[in-house]
Amino acid sequence: MIAVIIVRDGVLPSGFDEAICEADRRTFLVGSHLSEALPGITPYSQSTWTLDIDTSVVPMPTMASIIAESLRHIGAQGDSIILPSSPDGRDIAPHLAFVLGRALYAGATYVSAEVVTVARRGGLHLVDFRPPSSFVATLQIGVRGADIRNDADGQHDVVDVTASSTASFVSLSRSVEIVEVQPPDASTMDLAEAPRILGGGAGLDDAEAFEQLQRIAGALGASMGVTRVITDRGWADHNRQIGTTGVVVDPRLYISFGISGAVQHTSGLGHPDHIISVNTDAHCPMMQISDVAIVADANGVLSALESLLLARASSGPSQQGDI
């Protein structure tokens, strides 16, 4: 197996380390300014091949053909391919599967030669497959963790396979042209760095519940985060979304209200010291990873919590959170 990692301007995608570990520490690094990315790879990868190419100017189908060709070149044509399910990984994986004529397992939580496990229904269920001898898979971010290789200071084989012909693609007229990559929005930073987060999901009934959640978070010195279902409904802004496609956070305390704990959400959650969850479904994944799992109507709990906090605030001084 081999991990294919797309690098943009030296920036590694999230989940690169996990994909490398899942693929037996064999890495094919594709992209630009690779020298900046290599130090990040070294602790995880045993054997690495690099292909220097500006992925943002090459059309996907062409990109996929170049990668397929290069893999043949290094004798990895029979290897199954694992990509992290980052936006770039998700973009190119179907094209790789298409040019190679292979099965694609998108959003896998476990990949091996014998079994591939894929998340379904928004990450609430799993399906197991017995894969063919070679396939393409994208690995959900945050599901396995990554361990540094034993001999981290030892040998790391790096072979450059940069193709000679890539420059010519730059001049092609493109129907989709990338203009710029914008850095993370400053407004997401408070969430990314918040030590306490109150998260709300589809178990909360309406937009007002999120205003209430925001108020309670304020009273507890915490920030508010939400699931994608909520940003899809327009009840909270994009920069509040926690997860693979949202903000990756790492609070000490996480309290979830009506969140099922889909892998795309929990993968962005870091490693809180304490997790409290309120959900009507005692068995959903979010409850399973909680220190305190409360089966109750989250809407009711929010209201009760707000009135308790109000009562506390009026009954004594300095009841603020100790941020």
Place this chain on the structure above:
Amino acid sequence: MSSARHVVVCVKWTPVEPNVSSSTSTTATIDERFTGMSLADQAALELALHTGEATGSDVIVITAGPAGADKILREALACGATRALRIDMGSAATSMHTADAVASAIDSLPDVGLIWCGDYSSDRGSGSFPAFLAAHLGLEQALGLIRVEFPPTGALPLQVVRRLDGGRRERSIVRAKAVLSVEGSLVRLRRASLSSSLSAQSRPVEVLESTVDDNSGSESSILRPYRPRARTIPAPSGVTPLDRIRSVTEASSPKGSSEPITLEPRDAAEMILQRLQAWGYIS
């Protein structure tokens, strides 16, 4: 090519309120009452209708699926789509095969411009169909869009924004026909008028035989509830042996050592505050 004759939108018939308890129900049986289009597909349809209006072109809504899927095609017709095509297929076909079948249908349409999709479906949720479609059609793609700006007249060029990881965003320009997929939050689908809703009930849905053998690519539908995988942890860090042990035990234990407890809202709130106090978050 700002006035291609056809705008295409691909929508998928899926459960919309999978109100199943994750511990008890893992069967993939579809209750037709709780089915429809995902918010992402609704957003795609709205943008396709907008494109059609901006360029005076026909909007063709396509789905691959069983007869029950006609329901969402009628919804699209009621909202203003010109034609509805259903490629008759089981819902178990893989995204690669489904995209293959849809691509052949699109190939048979003359002069197609933009192709709109949702960014991921609510059941399979692989987000791979749009890229497969682009691969089959040999088109470029811009996937997972969270912003789309139309020019003052016509449909192109589009200014689009999508998310990258780590909170970064990518801004692109779409100049010619391509496959685009959008997140559900992007726009709300318009509400169909009363008369078109009523007349859509009797409007025809064109049904095409699938060009691919959908059994060849069927996938198993045996679902099991999600269980977190044991996580590999980084080598223990910390100065003292105790610190190292702590760092391992704290990071690795999939938590949830405590059993779920059922409480009335008021008691639940009390309990939360009490725990926060015990853990030293509040005084």
Place this chain on the structure above:
Amino acid sequence: MVPNSSHETWDADVIVVGAGPAGSCAALAAARGGLNVVLLERGPFPGSKNMYGGVVYPRILDELIPEWWTTAPIQRWVVKRSTMLLSDTGALNIEYRGTSWGQPPYNGATAFRPDFDNWLADQAVAAGATLLCSTTVTSLVRDERGRVVGVDTDRPDGILRAPLVIACDGVNSFLAKDAGLYPAVDASNFTLGVKETLSLPRSVIDERFGVRDDHGVDIEILGGTAGVNGGGFIYTNSDSVSLGVVLKLPKLAAQSKRPEEIIGELKRHPAIAPLVEGAEILEYSAHVIPEAGLSMMPKMVADGLLVAGDAAALCLAAGIWLEGVNFAMASGMYAGLTAVDSRAAKDSSARLLKKYTDRLEASFVLRDHRKLRRVPELVLSDRVQHSYPSFVTSVVERMFHVDNPNPKPGLRKIVREERKRAGISLRHLLRDGWIGMRGFG
């Protein structure tokens, strides 16, 4: 928009508002009669948001859907009906098992409304009615003479016109009020129904309730509602149990208790706890019920308008007596039949539409309501609610309590002592007994 009545172009022969039991039966009967019917429903599908206790008595469907029991989506056939009187610590249970109720043509059944209503609406569609969901009627459209000639909806270009509208939009009918058919609404005429669906394995239900196969139980409860006047119920579904309370609104408002607390107390009652032990809450819902029977019924007919089902307050919610779906189906059917007459006569004036009320008068719909006229008031009275359950259970307890070596006291003595202790005057007891006999007997 004011439509021009002299030169009408109708969109349909009849518009039915609301695809509950009343609306679907109205649409079915009218479509069978060859009418062009549009059935409008605000939910995403019929029955999607409709809640009730859980038992239907579909006998009336024999006329519309012969052998309905072969296709109706039911949970269990009710073969056992009990009435339970609860005091704080005791319970008296009166039970009737009807063996014939477990076989065709059946009597009552537990069913889920999202299943049952959807099935009923499907029958209407199969008969030719056009059903449009996710569409809320926002007002009636009238011509310059005040006759109803259609409805306006929340969709763009939302007006739909027809010579006859049948309002089946449920309790607190917005349409009937819009048409001025309701007397001033009085909160004391309403009760609040709250219900939990509790999941239990099939085999556990069979064992605890003493049934098997697709047979089930209907338990109605008096007392046990924590001092708020009302009643309770427990119904068995296939693999869940519906448990709920029906509470008088003014009393509830005066109490500080929330409905969910009252349900919680009921569940902890020693007579109920063993039945629902270990069950997980699947769903919680609440709904207002018109309870006062005949005394609050609106006028059901106006020019171009018929009102059926709960919209016409045709519901019997007398604590232990919870029926409404059967009245809704029947009144809907009679409204649909009247629509056919109206179409044939090309006349939708209130004068012709009076046929509808004639039909209701001749049927069980209004007869039952007449008969049970004063029962809601009685069942929900303070005496029945607070004094009788503990009175009756104490009497029974003392009767069966073995206090040897003392001899058993005579029944008459027990009754007198307990009646005094409960503060019930003999006059009241006799009068209430008389009303009850006339109503239920």
